[in-house]
Amino acid sequence: MALLVAVLAVLPCHAAEPVICTTAGTELPVVPPHMFEPAGPVSDEVQSMAWLLGGICLGIFVVVEGLLVYSIVKFRRREGDRGEPVQLFGSNPIELAWTVVPTLIVFTLALVTIRVIRDIDRTTPPEGAMCVTAIGHQWWWEYRYPHPTDPTGEVVVANEMHVPVGVPIWVRLESADVIHSWWVPALAGKTDLMPNQTNRLWFRADTPGIYLGQCAEYCGNQHAGMLLRVVAQPEAEYRAWLAGQAAPAVDDRSVSAGRSIFESLACSTCHAVKGVSDGAFAPDLTHLMSRTTIASGMAELDRDTLRSWIDDPQVLKPGCNMPSLKLSPAELDAVTDYLLTLK
Ligand code: HEC
Ligand SMILES: [Cu+2]
Structure with missing residues (x-):
């Protein structure tokens, strides 16, 4: 669990997130x-189960380690000890206890797990x-x-x-x-x-x-x-x-220059803008500006990030599947202005 927390704490890129975001109204x-x-039944059940199983395991850990420490201290070598301690062989009550108790524990863990899996892993x-x-x-x-x-x-x-x-x-x-x-x-x-x-x-x-x-x-x-x-x-x-x-894409005449660059370059073979192009390889851009982030949550969506993304996507997301089309600054501005109208 501690490891998981540590791993999650260093997850990238969500860092600059504001505490509160405002979308349509709420x-x-x-x-x-x-x-x-947990914010819903599925994650809630997983979390409750994790605590329960973790608690049971912690209990086992404490009992086993406690007995171990007790034995180490209580039966340590003392002044005047000579030869080996009393040797015992076989004990039915102990054999029985360490077979039955673990079986019961495993059975309980299995039942709990099966119940949760049935709830969350539905067909x-x-x-x-x-x-x-x-x-x-x-x-x-x-x-x-x-x-x-x-x-x-x-x-x-x-x-x-x-x-x-x-x-x-x-x-x-x-x-x-x-x-x-x-x-x-x-x-x-x-x-x-x-x-x-x-x-x-x-x-x-x-x-x-x-x-x-x-x-x-x-x-x-x-x-x-x-x-x-x-x-x-x-x-x-x-x-x-x-x-x-x-709804179909907004058709704003004032950005027709940018739109025709979008249509005549490879943009339109990868991206769909409903009513303009139907590329299916890359994110649908029909309502790009209704999103708050770009590139799968890597950056906030505003004019600057959008323009530099189109200029060279490899800067923000090295290795991603969108190439830089090496547009001139004027073309970049025109395409960016066009995309900004796709509300
Ligand atoms: C070879 C296919 C290809 C071409 C050509 C292409 N793109 Fe992309 N585009 C992609 C891919 C793939 C992504 C998703 C990248 C990612 O997030 O990993 C993307 C992402 C985007 C995004 C961000 C979308 C979002 O919601 O995150 C915008 C905006 C965009 N492209 C605009 C353009 C424009 C404008 C052009 C033309 C100048 C263009 N693209 C050309 C493949 C392409
Ligand atoms: Cu992955």
């Missing part, structure tokens, strides 16, 4: 990626669950929501997952390349996203907040830069957000 506290403040969605598909990419996250009005459609968003508070979320986990792992300690996880296989997890956020997490399966260069962000908000705000994401 103030949302930022919840750091550690498991000591069917919990009642009233909302379904989202999460797709891991090197090194960012894609989320696909059922379209709010078109029953066959989907709403595709990147990196910032929004969910309504109090509603169970059933997440289908897929991967576009290698194995990743979805882990937001205050909510749930960690569960791997495997190529050619669909895994599942569920969670429920009981309090509004921005829950941080981290890809938990080494997936290459920027594994450490593959941060997770779940925005749990009141249901009405969540619905408004989803409706916004489902």
Whole structure:
């Protein structure tokens, strides 16, 4: 446990996080990626079990070490001791005790564990669950929501997952390349996203907040830069957000120069902007400016970070799968201004 705390304490990049963030209306506290403040039933059960099992193990440790220390002190060699102490062989009561007691302990641990696994590792969605598909990419996250009005459609968003508070979320986990792992300690996880296989997890956020997490399966260069962000908000705000994401991109004539650079360069083959381009290799940019961070939570999203990202993504995220297209300063400004209109 102490090791885990130490590891989590040094997790990168969430450092500059403000304590409170304001999105549409409600103030949302930022919840750091550690498991000591569970915010829903899944993480809560995991935490209770960890304390219980840890407590039992601590009890065993204290008893065993206590007997050991007692024996060392009590039966130490004394002045005038001669030869060996009395030698005993065999004792049915002791044999019985050290067989039965550990069996009971292991049985208890197994029962507790099985109960928790049954609750959290479900094969069917919990009642009233909302379904989202999460797709891991090197090194960012894609989320696909059922379209709010078109029953066959989907709403595709990147990196910032929004969910309504109090509603169970059933997440289908897929991967576009290698194995990743979805882990937001205050909510749930960690569960791997495997190529050619669909895994599942569920969670429920009981309090509004921005829950941080981290890809938990080494997936290459920027594994450490593959941060997770779940925005749990009141249901009405969540619905408004989803409706916004489902809308087509804003078409602002004043930035048509930037838009045509975006369309004529490779940007549009990698990125989708609904109604403009349909690249599916990289994060959907239709509503880029509705996000608060860029590059999977690596930096706050504002004009400066956006412009320097487009100039050369390798500075912020070395090794990431977006190349620098070596735009001139004027082109950079135009494209940046275009992206800034994608609300
Ligand atoms: C070869 C494919 C490719 C091309 C071409 C490309 N990008 Fe990207 N882009 C990516 C990938 C991959 C990411 C995700 C990087 C990461 O977070 O690891 C990304 C991320 C971004 C992001 C951040 C999105 C977010 O929500 O984090 C923006 C903005 C962006 N690209 C804009 C552009 C613009 C503008 C161009 C053209 C000048 C462009 N990209 C060209 C692949 C590409
Ligand atoms: Cu990873």
